[in-house]
Amino acid sequence: MHILGIETSCDETAAAVLQDDRLVLSSIVSSQISIHQPFGGVVPELASRKHIEAIVPVVQQALQNAGLTADDIDAVAATEGPGLVGALLVGHTFAKAYAYARGIPFVGVDHLKGHINTVFLEPTPPPFPFISLLVSGGHTAIYHVRSHTEATLLGQTRDDAAGEAFDKVSKMLGLGYPGGRIIGEKARKGDPGRIHFKRPYLDKSAFDFSFSGLKTGVKRYIDRHRSDLERRVNDIAAAFQETVVDVLCHKLLAAADATGCRHVAIVGGVAANRRLREKIQEKAADAGLCLHIPSIHLCGDNAAMIAFTGFHYLKRGIRSDLSSDVYSRSMG
Ligand code: KG4
Ligand code: ZN
Numbered sequence: 256m257h258i259l260g261i262e263t264s265c266d267e268t269a270a271a272v273l274q275d276d277r278l279v280l281s282s283i284v285s286s287q288i289s290i291h292q293p294f295g296g297v298v299p300e301l302a303s304r305k306h307i308e309a310i311v312p313v314v315q316q317a318l319q320n321a322g323l324t325a326d327d328i329d330a331v332a333a334t335e336g337p338g339l340v341g342a343l344l345v346g347h348t349f350a351k352a353y354a355y356a357r358g359i360p361f362v363g364v365d366h367l368k369g370h371i372n373t374v375f376l377e378p379t380p381p382p383f384p385f386i387s388l389l390v391s392g393g394h395t396a397i398y399h400v401r402s403h404t405e406a407t408l409l410g411q412t413r414d415d416a417a418g419e420a421f422d423k424v425s426k427m428l429g430l431g432y433p434g435g436r437i438i439g440e441k442a443r444k445g446d447p448g449r450i451h452f453k454r455p456y457l458d459k460s461a462f463d464f465s466f467s468g469l470k471t472g473v474k475r476y477i478d479r480h481r482s483d484l485e486r487r488v489n490d491i492a493a494a495f496q497e498t499v500v501d502v503l504c505h506k507l508l509a510a511a512d513a514t515g516c517r518h519v520a521i522v523g524g525v526a527a528n529r530r531l532r533e534k535i536q537e538k539a540a541d542a543g544l545c546l547h548i549p550s551i552h553l554c555g556d557n558a559a560m561i562a563f564t565g566f567h568y569l570k571r572g573i574r575s576d577l578s579s580d581v582y583s584r585s586m587g
Pocket of ligand 2: 366370391392523524555556
Protein backbone atom coordinates (compact mmCIF):
# COMPACT_ATOMS: atom_id res chain seq x y z
CA MET A 256 0.00 0.00 0.00
CA HIS A 257 1.28 3.49 -0.89
CA ILE A 258 0.14 6.22 1.45
CA LEU A 259 0.62 9.94 0.84
CA GLY A 260 1.09 11.98 4.04
CA ILE A 261 0.61 15.75 4.26
CA GLU A 262 1.57 18.06 7.13
CA THR A 263 0.88 21.82 7.32
CA SER A 264 0.20 22.48 11.02
CA CYS A 265 2.67 25.34 11.47
CA ASP A 266 5.50 26.72 9.33
CA GLU A 267 6.54 23.67 7.32
CA THR A 268 4.81 22.39 4.19
CA ALA A 269 5.56 18.67 4.11
CA ALA A 270 4.59 15.66 2.01
CA ALA A 271 5.82 12.07 2.17
CA VAL A 272 5.09 8.75 0.52
CA LEU A 273 5.31 5.57 2.56
CA GLN A 274 5.07 1.99 1.46
CA ASP A 275 3.02 0.37 4.22
CA ASP A 276 4.40 1.41 7.61
CA ARG A 277 8.10 0.75 7.11
CA LEU A 278 9.55 2.12 3.93
CA VAL A 279 9.77 5.91 3.53
CA LEU A 280 9.90 6.32 -0.25
CA SER A 281 10.14 10.11 -0.03
CA SER A 282 9.83 12.88 2.54
CA ILE A 283 9.87 16.54 1.52
CA VAL A 284 9.88 19.39 4.05
CA SER A 285 9.65 22.93 2.74
CA SER A 286 10.49 25.36 5.54
CA GLN A 287 9.15 28.90 5.80
CA ILE A 288 11.91 30.10 8.14
CA SER A 289 13.11 32.89 5.85
CA ILE A 290 9.53 34.21 5.49
CA HIS A 291 8.90 34.51 9.25
CA GLN A 292 12.43 35.49 10.35
CA PRO A 293 11.97 39.27 9.95
CA PHE A 294 8.92 39.07 12.28
CA GLY A 295 10.72 37.14 15.03
CA GLY A 296 8.14 34.33 14.99
CA VAL A 297 5.54 32.54 12.91
CA VAL A 298 2.89 34.89 11.45
CA PRO A 299 -0.21 32.66 11.03
CA GLU A 300 -1.72 34.46 8.03
CA LEU A 301 1.61 34.41 6.17
CA ALA A 302 2.04 30.72 7.00
CA SER A 303 -1.35 29.87 5.43
CA ARG A 304 -0.56 31.78 2.25
CA LYS A 305 2.84 30.14 1.88
CA HIS A 306 1.29 26.68 2.40
CA ILE A 307 -1.12 27.43 -0.46
CA GLU A 308 1.81 28.29 -2.73
CA ALA A 309 3.91 25.31 -1.67
CA ILE A 310 1.45 22.43 -1.33
CA VAL A 311 1.20 21.39 -5.01
CA PRO A 312 4.96 21.52 -5.79
CA VAL A 313 5.81 19.78 -2.50
CA VAL A 314 3.37 16.91 -3.19
CA GLN A 315 4.63 16.65 -6.78
CA GLN A 316 8.20 16.46 -5.52
CA ALA A 317 7.27 13.76 -3.00
CA LEU A 318 5.66 11.65 -5.75
CA GLN A 319 8.62 12.20 -8.07
CA ASN A 320 11.21 11.28 -5.42
CA ALA A 321 9.22 8.14 -4.64
CA GLY A 322 9.27 7.24 -8.35
CA LEU A 323 5.47 7.15 -8.39
CA THR A 324 2.55 8.92 -10.04
CA ALA A 325 -0.78 9.92 -8.52
CA ASP A 326 -2.27 6.64 -9.82
CA ASP A 327 -0.01 4.66 -7.48
CA ILE A 328 -1.33 6.30 -4.29
CA ASP A 329 -3.81 4.12 -2.34
CA ALA A 330 -4.72 6.47 0.54
CA VAL A 331 -4.08 10.00 1.84
CA ALA A 332 -3.41 11.08 5.44
CA ALA A 333 -3.20 14.70 6.56
CA THR A 334 -2.65 16.44 9.89
CA GLU A 335 -6.01 17.42 11.37
CA GLY A 336 -4.71 19.22 14.48
CA PRO A 337 -3.54 20.64 16.78
CA GLY A 338 -1.92 23.62 15.07
CA LEU A 339 -2.69 26.90 13.33
CA VAL A 340 -6.17 26.53 11.87
CA GLY A 341 -5.50 28.45 8.66
CA ALA A 342 -2.32 26.47 8.05
CA LEU A 343 -3.95 23.12 8.86
CA LEU A 344 -6.85 23.85 6.52
CA VAL A 345 -4.53 24.08 3.51
CA GLY A 346 -3.06 20.57 3.84
CA HIS A 347 -6.24 18.99 5.19
CA THR A 348 -8.47 20.39 2.45
CA PHE A 349 -5.92 19.54 -0.23
CA ALA A 350 -5.76 15.95 1.05
CA LYS A 351 -9.54 15.56 1.14
CA ALA A 352 -9.86 16.92 -2.40
CA TYR A 353 -7.05 14.64 -3.60
CA ALA A 354 -8.64 11.55 -2.05
CA TYR A 355 -12.11 12.46 -3.35
CA ALA A 356 -10.86 13.10 -6.88
CA ARG A 357 -9.03 9.79 -6.97
CA GLY A 358 -11.66 7.77 -5.11
CA ILE A 359 -9.26 6.63 -2.38
CA PRO A 360 -9.57 6.73 1.45
CA PHE A 361 -8.69 9.84 3.46
CA VAL A 362 -7.76 9.89 7.13
CA GLY A 363 -7.13 12.89 9.39
CA VAL A 364 -4.21 12.38 11.79
CA ASP A 365 -3.41 13.89 15.17
CA HIS A 366 -0.10 15.74 14.94
CA LEU A 367 1.00 14.64 18.42
CA LYS A 368 0.43 10.95 17.65
CA GLY A 369 2.48 11.56 14.51
CA HIS A 370 5.41 12.81 16.60
CA ILE A 371 5.09 9.87 19.03
CA ASN A 372 5.24 7.44 16.09
CA THR A 373 8.51 8.88 14.70
CA VAL A 374 10.48 6.31 16.73
CA PHE A 375 8.94 3.62 14.48
CA LEU A 376 10.59 5.16 11.43
CA GLU A 377 13.95 4.15 12.94
CA PRO A 378 15.52 0.69 12.59
CA THR A 379 14.99 -0.45 16.22
CA PRO A 380 11.64 0.83 17.51
CA PRO A 381 10.47 0.25 21.10
CA PRO A 382 8.04 -2.51 22.07
CA PHE A 383 4.64 -1.47 23.50
CA PRO A 384 4.00 -0.15 26.05
CA PHE A 385 6.63 2.58 26.43
CA ILE A 386 6.91 6.11 27.81
CA SER A 387 7.20 8.99 25.38
CA LEU A 388 8.11 12.59 26.19
CA LEU A 389 6.80 14.89 23.49
CA VAL A 390 8.63 18.23 23.48
CA SER A 391 7.65 20.65 20.74
CA GLY A 392 6.79 24.28 20.17
CA GLY A 393 3.19 23.84 21.26
CA HIS A 394 3.37 20.85 23.63
CA THR A 395 5.31 19.31 26.46
CA ALA A 396 3.68 16.10 27.58
CA ILE A 397 4.44 12.59 28.81
CA TYR A 398 2.47 9.64 27.44
CA HIS A 399 2.13 5.96 28.22
CA VAL A 400 2.00 4.63 24.66
CA ARG A 401 0.02 1.41 24.16
CA SER A 402 -0.22 1.20 20.37
CA HIS A 403 0.35 3.26 17.23
CA THR A 404 -3.01 4.93 17.78
CA GLU A 405 -3.47 4.82 21.58
CA ALA A 406 -1.58 6.78 24.23
CA THR A 407 -2.55 7.85 27.75
CA LEU A 408 -1.52 11.33 28.85
CA LEU A 409 0.40 11.12 32.16
CA GLY A 410 1.24 14.81 32.51
CA GLN A 411 1.75 17.98 30.54
CA THR A 412 2.82 21.59 30.85
CA ARG A 413 0.57 23.87 32.84
CA ASP A 414 1.73 26.91 30.88
CA ASP A 415 4.46 27.25 28.24
CA ALA A 416 5.74 24.35 26.18
CA ALA A 417 9.49 23.67 26.33
CA GLY A 418 10.00 24.76 22.70
CA GLU A 419 7.95 27.89 23.32
CA ALA A 420 10.22 28.73 26.29
CA PHE A 421 13.28 28.34 24.02
CA ASP A 422 11.64 30.60 21.44
CA LYS A 423 10.68 33.26 24.01
CA VAL A 424 14.09 33.34 25.68
CA SER A 425 15.69 33.71 22.26
CA LYS A 426 13.41 36.67 21.57
CA MET A 427 14.21 38.24 24.98
CA LEU A 428 17.91 37.98 24.19
CA GLY A 429 17.32 39.62 20.82
CA LEU A 430 18.39 36.44 18.99
CA GLY A 431 15.14 35.93 17.10
CA TYR A 432 13.58 32.96 15.34
CA PRO A 433 13.95 29.97 15.14
CA GLY A 434 14.72 30.27 18.84
CA GLY A 435 15.39 26.66 19.84
CA ARG A 436 18.16 26.13 17.37
CA ILE A 437 19.76 29.53 18.07
CA ILE A 438 19.73 29.05 21.87
CA GLY A 439 21.25 25.59 21.37
CA GLU A 440 24.11 27.10 19.36
CA LYS A 441 24.75 29.95 21.83
CA ALA A 442 24.59 27.52 24.76
CA ARG A 443 27.41 25.47 23.29
CA LYS A 444 29.72 28.47 23.72
CA GLY A 445 28.53 29.25 27.26
CA ASP A 446 29.05 27.88 30.76
CA PRO A 447 25.83 26.44 32.24
CA GLY A 448 27.26 26.66 35.78
CA ARG A 449 27.84 30.41 35.88
CA ILE A 450 24.19 31.35 36.39
CA HIS A 451 21.63 29.34 38.32
CA PHE A 452 17.94 29.33 37.44
CA LYS A 453 15.50 27.58 39.75
CA ARG A 454 14.50 24.15 38.41
CA PRO A 455 10.71 23.98 38.10
CA TYR A 456 10.23 20.33 39.12
CA LEU A 457 6.86 21.11 40.77
CA ASP A 458 5.66 18.02 42.60
CA LYS A 459 8.60 15.69 42.10
CA SER A 460 6.46 12.60 41.82
CA ALA A 461 3.97 14.02 39.28
CA PHE A 462 4.48 14.49 35.57
CA ASP A 463 3.30 18.03 34.99
CA PHE A 464 5.65 20.77 33.80
CA SER A 465 5.79 24.55 34.13
CA PHE A 466 8.21 26.76 32.24
CA SER A 467 6.70 30.22 32.65
CA GLY A 468 8.46 30.82 36.01
CA LEU A 469 11.79 29.94 34.43
CA LYS A 470 11.05 32.33 31.58
CA THR A 471 10.35 35.08 34.15
CA GLY A 472 13.58 34.21 35.97
CA VAL A 473 15.54 34.62 32.75
CA LYS A 474 13.77 37.91 32.03
CA ARG A 475 14.64 39.26 35.50
CA TYR A 476 18.27 38.28 35.01
CA ILE A 477 18.33 39.99 31.61
CA ASP A 478 16.74 43.16 33.05
CA ARG A 479 19.32 43.25 35.87
CA HIS A 480 22.25 42.88 33.49
CA ARG A 481 21.15 44.94 30.50
CA SER A 482 24.33 47.02 30.53
CA ASP A 483 26.61 44.11 29.68
CA LEU A 484 24.17 41.59 28.25
CA GLU A 485 26.26 40.80 25.20
CA ARG A 486 29.02 39.34 27.36
CA ARG A 487 26.53 37.11 29.19
CA VAL A 488 24.33 35.86 26.33
CA ASN A 489 26.07 32.49 25.90
CA ASP A 490 26.02 31.77 29.64
CA ILE A 491 22.35 32.72 29.93
CA ALA A 492 21.50 30.43 27.00
CA ALA A 493 23.56 27.59 28.51
CA ALA A 494 22.05 27.98 32.01
CA PHE A 495 18.50 28.21 30.65
CA GLN A 496 19.00 25.18 28.40
CA GLU A 497 20.55 23.12 31.20
CA THR A 498 17.59 23.91 33.47
CA VAL A 499 15.04 22.78 30.86
CA VAL A 500 17.07 19.66 30.05
CA ASP A 501 17.36 18.71 33.75
CA VAL A 502 13.61 18.98 34.27
CA LEU A 503 12.78 17.01 31.10
CA CYS A 504 15.22 14.22 32.02
CA HIS A 505 13.96 14.07 35.60
CA LYS A 506 10.30 13.75 34.58
CA LEU A 507 10.92 11.17 31.87
CA LEU A 508 12.90 8.92 34.24
CA ALA A 509 10.29 9.37 36.98
CA ALA A 510 7.52 8.30 34.57
CA ALA A 511 9.48 5.21 33.55
CA ASP A 512 10.01 4.37 37.21
CA ALA A 513 6.35 4.85 38.14
CA THR A 514 5.02 2.72 35.27
CA GLY A 515 7.75 0.09 35.19
CA CYS A 516 8.37 0.75 31.48
CA ARG A 517 11.95 -0.04 30.44
CA HIS A 518 11.69 1.70 27.06
CA VAL A 519 11.53 5.50 26.90
CA ALA A 520 11.41 7.94 23.99
CA ILE A 521 11.84 11.67 23.39
CA VAL A 522 10.14 13.11 20.30
CA GLY A 523 9.24 16.52 18.82
CA GLY A 524 11.22 19.57 17.71
CA VAL A 525 13.07 20.06 21.02
CA ALA A 526 14.32 16.44 20.82
CA ALA A 527 16.76 17.84 18.22
CA ASN A 528 18.53 19.68 21.05
CA ARG A 529 22.07 18.35 21.33
CA ARG A 530 22.45 18.81 25.09
CA LEU A 531 19.10 17.09 25.74
CA ARG A 532 20.14 14.14 23.57
CA GLU A 533 23.50 13.85 25.39
CA LYS A 534 22.14 14.13 28.90
CA ILE A 535 19.15 11.81 28.51
CA GLN A 536 21.44 9.21 26.94
CA GLU A 537 23.65 9.29 30.05
CA LYS A 538 20.72 9.27 32.48
CA ALA A 539 18.83 6.51 30.69
CA ALA A 540 21.96 4.34 30.58
CA ASP A 541 22.54 4.90 34.33
CA ALA A 542 18.95 3.89 35.04
CA GLY A 543 19.20 0.79 32.81
CA LEU A 544 16.57 2.13 30.41
CA CYS A 545 16.47 1.68 26.66
CA LEU A 546 16.27 5.11 25.01
CA HIS A 547 14.72 5.91 21.63
CA ILE A 548 15.29 9.32 20.03
CA PRO A 549 14.53 9.81 16.35
CA SER A 550 17.19 11.19 14.00
CA ILE A 551 17.25 14.99 13.85
CA HIS A 552 15.30 15.13 10.56
CA LEU A 553 12.43 13.23 12.21
CA CYS A 554 12.27 15.46 15.32
CA GLY A 555 10.83 18.51 13.58
CA ASP A 556 7.56 18.52 11.70
CA ASN A 557 7.45 16.12 8.75
CA ALA A 558 4.86 14.19 6.77
CA ALA A 559 6.42 10.71 7.08
CA MET A 560 5.11 10.56 10.66
CA ILE A 561 1.64 11.54 9.43
CA ALA A 562 1.60 8.92 6.66
CA PHE A 563 2.82 6.28 9.14
CA THR A 564 0.12 7.12 11.70
CA GLY A 565 -2.51 7.32 8.94
CA PHE A 566 -1.56 3.83 7.80
CA HIS A 567 -2.27 2.49 11.29
CA TYR A 568 -5.64 4.25 11.55
CA LEU A 569 -6.61 2.77 8.19
CA LYS A 570 -5.38 -0.66 9.28
CA ARG A 571 -7.83 -0.43 12.20
CA GLY A 572 -10.60 0.43 9.74
CA ILE A 573 -10.67 4.10 10.75
CA ARG A 574 -11.04 6.65 7.98
CA SER A 575 -12.34 10.21 7.97
CA ASP A 576 -15.37 11.68 6.37
CA LEU A 577 -14.94 14.45 3.83
CA SER A 578 -16.91 16.67 6.23
CA SER A 579 -14.22 16.26 8.93
CA ASP A 580 -12.67 19.50 10.15
CA VAL A 581 -9.34 20.65 11.60
CA TYR A 582 -8.86 21.56 15.28
CA SER A 583 -6.48 24.02 16.90
CA ARG A 584 -6.05 22.57 20.37
CA SER A 585 -4.99 19.15 21.63
CA MET A 586 -7.80 16.59 21.95
CA GLY A 587 -6.11 15.24 25.15
O1 KG4 B 1 7.78 19.68 16.62
P1 KG4 B 1 8.08 21.03 16.07
O2 KG4 B 1 8.91 21.11 14.80
O3 KG4 B 1 6.78 21.85 15.81
C1 KG4 B 1 5.68 21.79 16.72
O4 KG4 B 1 4.92 20.83 16.62
O5 KG4 B 1 5.65 22.70 17.57
O6 KG4 B 1 8.82 21.83 17.24
C2 KG4 B 1 9.22 23.15 17.07
C3 KG4 B 1 9.90 23.60 18.35
C4 KG4 B 1 10.21 25.09 18.35
O7 KG4 B 1 9.76 25.68 19.55
C5 KG4 B 1 11.73 25.13 18.25
O8 KG4 B 1 12.29 26.25 18.87
C6 KG4 B 1 12.12 23.85 18.94
O9 KG4 B 1 11.15 22.91 18.53
N1 KG4 B 1 13.47 23.40 18.56
C7 KG4 B 1 14.50 23.30 19.42
C8 KG4 B 1 15.62 22.90 18.64
N2 KG4 B 1 15.22 22.76 17.34
C9 KG4 B 1 13.89 23.08 17.32
N3 KG4 B 1 14.57 23.53 20.73
C10 KG4 B 1 15.76 23.34 21.32
N4 KG4 B 1 16.89 22.97 20.67
C11 KG4 B 1 16.86 22.73 19.34
N5 KG4 B 1 17.97 22.35 18.70
ZN1 ZN C 1 5.25 19.26 15.65
